[in-house]
Amino acid sequence: MTLFPAPGFATLRARLAALPAPDATAAEAARARQDSLTKPPGALGRLEDLAAFMAAWQGDARPRLDRAQALVFAGNHGICAQGVNPFPQEVTAQMVANFRAGGAAINQLCRVAGADLQVVALDLDRPTRDFTQGPAMTEGETLAAMAAGAAAVDAGADVLILGEMGIGNSTIAAALARALFGGRAEDWAGPGTGADAGGVALKARVIEAGVARHAAALADPLAVLAALGGREQAAICGAVLAARAARVPVILDGFICTAAAAVLHPLGPDLLAHCIAGHTGAEPGHRRLLDAIGLRGLLDLGLRLGEGTGAALALMVLRGALACHDGMATFAEAGVADG
Numbered sequence: 001m002t003l004f005p006a007p008g009f010a011t012l013r014a015r016l017a018a019l020p021a022p023d024a025t026a027a028e029a030a031r032a033r034q035d036s037l038t039k040p041p042g043a044l045g046r047l048e049d050l051a052a053f054m055a056a057w058q059g060d061a062r063p064r065l066d067r068a069q070a071l072v073f074a075g076n077h078g079i080c081a082q083g084v085n086p087f088p089q090e091v092t093a094q095m096v097a098n099f100r101a102g103g104a105a106i107n108q109l110c111r112v113a114g115a116d117l118q119v120v121a122l123d124l125d126r127p128t129r130d131f132t133q134g135p136a137m138t139e140g141e142t143l144a145a146m147a148a149g150a151a152a153v154d155a156g157a158d159v160l161i162l163g164e165m166g167i168g169n170s171t172i173a174a175a176l177a178r179a180l181f182g183g184r185a186e187d188w189a190g191p192g193t194g195a196d197a198g199g200v201a202l203k204a205r206v207i208e209a210g211v212a213r214h215a216a217a218l219a220d221p222l223a224v225l226a227a228l229g230g231r232e233q234a235a236i237c238g239a240v241l242a243a244r245a246a247r248v249p250v251i252l253d254g255f256i257c258t259a260a261a262a263v264l265h266p267l268g269p270d271l272l273a274h275c276i277a278g279h280t281g282a283e284p285g286h287r288r289l290l291d292a293i294g295l296r297g298l299l300d301l302g303l304r305l306g307e308g309t310g311a312a313l314a315l316m317v318l319r320g321a322l323a324c325h326d327g328m329a330t331f332a333e334a335g336v337a338d339g
Contacts, residue, residue: 001245004147004238009139009222012146016268019244022056029061030054036330036338046298050276050318051325057249057274058158065322068115068315069154070161071239072099072106072308075145075232076127077168078136079175082206085168086194089127092167096121099165105305106163109312114319115161120152122231131175131210135217135227142226142234149235150242160243161278161315163253163308164232164260167193170283173259175207175228177285179218180262181292185211188285190255191304221266233260240264244274251311251318254281254303258289265293278314279303 001019006012030052035041042048054063074096076089098104099119110117122145128136137145153160166172170192177188185204195203210228217223225234233256240261243250252258252275264271272293280287280297282304290297298314331338 003241003245004143004150006143009220012143012222013267016241016271019241019271020247022273023059024056026059026061027052027056030063030325033061034325036332037328038331038334038336039328044324047321047324050321053276054249054318054322057247059247062326063322065158065319067154067156067158068113068161069157070106070110070115070117070163070308070312071152072117072119072163072165073122073149073232073235074119074124074165075122075169075230076124076166077172077230078127078130079132079171079206080127080168081130082132082202084171084199084203084206085192086199087167089167092165093121093124095165096124104307105309106307106312109309113312113315115312115315118152120148120235122148122235128230131228132206132213135214136229137226137231137234139226142222142229145231145234146238149238153239153242153246153248155246155248157248159315159318160239160248160250161308161311162236162239162250162257163311164236164256164306166230166232169230169232169256171203171206172228172230172233173256174203174285175210176224176233176259176263177289178207179211179214179224179228180221180266181289187288190283190285192283221263225263229260229263233263236260237263240272240275244271248274250275251278251314252276253278253308253311254306255283255286255289256306257308257311258286262289262293276314279310281310
């Protein structure tokens with residue numbers, strides 16, 4: 001189906017109703033297979049759930065994981081003018097170069113996890129606007145970034161890993177979470193790339209100022225994305241939607257990636273049903289955000305790097321789940337009594 005280009009948010013919202021649903025029959029068949037394997041029922045815990053999840057989206061009781069795509073979206077942010085980040089924005093472009101040269105953590109993890117990594121830089125020389133002074137993006141700019149994210153998705157992939165890079169984007173993530181799910185900015189703001197207590201307090205004040213300025217947008221999640229978000233957040237939303245249209249399961253990374261995808265949650269309770277939370281990160285708002293959108297991190301390793309690193313590690317667990325699901329013998333095949 002065609003999601004992008006969309007002439008406006010209203011058109012995009014209308015198209016969401018046509019997105020495909022999971023295949024309940026395939027998921028049930030996968031669970032039946034799990035119950036026939038040489039183990040006590042439920043003994044593989046969440047690995048069994050992952051196998052059924054993949055079956056539901058592939059429409060096959062014995063899903064495969066031959067082709068994994070990893071996308072890292074990068075953007076720059078006008079909110080950095082408020083001093084919320086300890087590093088200059090030039091670091092975003094420098095890290096993109098590092099990704100492309102193979103020198104970052106995500107490169108190493110994708111290599112061992114068997115994922116094809118692509119980095120998509122989004123107008124790094126043209127940061128979004130400072131959201132305390134006005135909307136970060138126009139509706140058109142937001143849709144263009146969403147379309148860029150969607151266009152990067154390989155519709156033939158068996159799974160999609162999402163990550164991000166952008167100096168200042170932990171403030172963006174906290175602002176989106178505050179606007180979408182309430183609470184106080186202090187509930188969502190964290191150290192990001194290393195802000196001290198004073199820096200975190202500054203983030204919270206800046207976020208509250210932005211939310212107050214854009215109060216009229218809070219009823220519409222897409223308007224919130226335009227007012228407070230960034231190009232990489234919009235691209236992640238577009239990629240999540242394109243993956244759903246192609247029935248490709250998604251593994252989300254940490255707080256920043258999750259906050260971007262969470263923009264879609266209020267638009268429909270099942271819009272993120274094809275997503276796995278790869279991990280629960282160390283950024284203080286991440287666990288709270290996962291609770292808000294009904295996801296539970298697969299891993300909990302104290303990560304706060306971003307880049308898709310936690311999602312890449314979760315891919316290895318997913319591979320293990322499917323290897324057991326497909327390769328284990330049934331009780332009948334093994335000649336083992338099942339009670």
